[in-house]
Amino acid sequence: MKKKRASFLTHIFAIFWVLFFLLPVLYVVFSAFKSRSELFQHIPTFFPRDWTLDNFKRLIDNPYFMTYEWIRNSFIVAIASTVVAVVINTMSGYALAKFRFKGDTIILIVILSTIMLPLEVIMVPIARIIRTLGLYNTLWALIIPPAATPAGIFLMRQFLLTIPDDLIESARIDGASEWRIFRSIIVPNAKPAIATIAIFSFMWRWNDYVWPLIAIRSPSRYTLQLGISTLSGEYTTDWAALLAISTISMIPMLVVFLIFQRNFVQGVAETGMKG
C-alpha cells in the first residue's frame, strides 16, 4: 500500500513553524560573529556582513571572563553528576521494581510527591543546608544533590518491571550476591533506561542555573550558565561577550542532541522526563 503524503499546504504550515523555532537561535549565533559596529547598527541585518571572531577573542583576552574554567566546571559537573545519577537511580529503581518490603508504597509516594516541591521554591533553606554540610562553594554541591531525580527513579522502576523475576531468582539460587545480581543482570538489562537517564541528566546539569546560583561564590568555580548570568548586569550588558558565550554554551547540547535525538524524544514520550 502506498502511503499518502500530506498536502502542500500542510507542508508550508509545518515549515513556517520550523522557521519560528530556528530563526531566533540562528540570529543569535550569527550575531556572535558580527563586529561591534554591526551589533549596534540602527537596522540590524540577519547575517553578518563581515564575519569576525572578535567577540570570542574578547572572552579569552579579558581576564574577567574565566571562560575556560567555566566550560571545564560545566563539563565536570555535568559528567560527574550524570554518573552519580545513573548509579543511584538504577539502584533505587531496582529496589522499587523487584522487592516487596515494608514501606515500599510510602517510599514511592514520597518520591513522587517530591516532584511537587520544586527546588526553585525551597532554595532558601537548601542554601542553608549546603552551608551546614560544608558543600558551599564546592562543585560537589552541584554534583551530588541534583543527581537524585524522582523522574529518573520512576523511569527506571517502570523499565525494570519488565525484566522477568525468574532471571533474578535463578541467579539468587545459584548463590550470587545481591550486588553481583545488580551488576551482572540488572545493569546490562537496563541499558536503554540508563541511556535515557544519562542524556537527560547531562542536559539538566549543563543547563542548570539555580543550583550554581545558590551554591557557588568564587568566579573560578562558576559554571557556564552562572558565568553567563553575571555577564548580563542590571544596567549594563556586555552583549558582544554574551552572544559569543551563549553560542558556545549551546554547542555541547547540539552535539548531544544530534547523536541522541531519538532517546530524547522517546524519553519524554514515555515518562515526561522532568528534573
Next chain:
Amino acid sequence: MAKKEQSFKSYIFRQKAVPYVFLSPNMLIFGLFIITPAIMGVYFSFTNFRGLGDQPQWIGMQNYVNLFTDPDLFGAILNTIYLVAVTLPIVFFFSLLLAIILVQPLRGRPIIRATYYWPVMISFLVVGLIWRWILRDSMGYFNGLLDTLGIGRIETLLNPRFAWWSVVFVFTWSRAGYYMVMFMAALLSIPSQLYEAAEIDGANRWQRFLHVTYPSLRPARLMIFILAGMEIFKIYPLVESFTRGGPNYATEFAVRYIYETAFSYRQIGLASAMSVVMIAIVMIFTLGNLALAKRRGAI
C-alpha cells in the same frame, strides 16, 4: 543445627535489608536536600530570621500577615497565578497543534520534529537572552524589522504589558516542543480503527478531532496540564535573563521575588513564608487536577 538456623536468620535479615540499602543513597539526598529544607522553610516562615549569624526569633503569623496585606508581596504571587492561567492553555494547545502537524505524513518529518524540539535543549537563561537580544528596545532585530516594514518602532521590553506577554510568548517558544512530544506519543497510540469507524459514520475532520482524538488524549492531557502548570509556577531563570522582573515589576514572579527577598534583602523569614504559600498553591493545583480527573473517571 543451631548455627545453621542462625545463619539462615541472618540471611533473611540481610535479604530484608537489601532494598533499603539500594534505596539509601537516593533517600539520603531526598531527605537532606528536599524534605529537611521543606521543613526548615516552614519553621523559618514563622521567624524573623535574617541569615548568617542571626538567631531566628519566633514571630508567629506575622510573615503571613505581611504577605497577604502587602500589595507588592502578594502582587508577585498573583502575577504568577495570572501567568499560569494565561500561559498554560496557550502552551497546551500550541503543543497539541505541533503534535498534530507532526503525525501527518510529512516529507522530512524527523528534521521537522528535531527543529520543533531543539529549543527545549537550550537553557532558560540563554533562551531569555536570545529573546532579549531580539526584542531589545529600539535597536533589536524586532524593532529594525518593524522599521523596515514601515510600521515604526515600538516600546518593547520597556512597556510593562509588552514585557509580560513576551514572557508568555518566550516560555511557549521554549517549551512547546517538549509537550508536543508527549502529545505525539499519545496521538500515535490511538487505535486507527476508531478513525475508520468515525469516517464510516461520516464524521468530518473537525468532528473526528472532537469526538475521537481529543477524548482519547485524556490521560496525556492531564499529565501535560499538570507538568506544564508546575513549570510555569516556578518560572525563574527565564525572566532573570529576559526581563529581570521589570519593567516596574511587571514580570516579577514568585520565585524571583523569593530569591530577591531572601538573598538581596536578607528577609529569610518572609521569603520562607512566600515559599510555603507557593508550595501550597502548587499542591492545590496538582492534587486538585488529579482529584478532578479521578471524579470524571479519567484515571
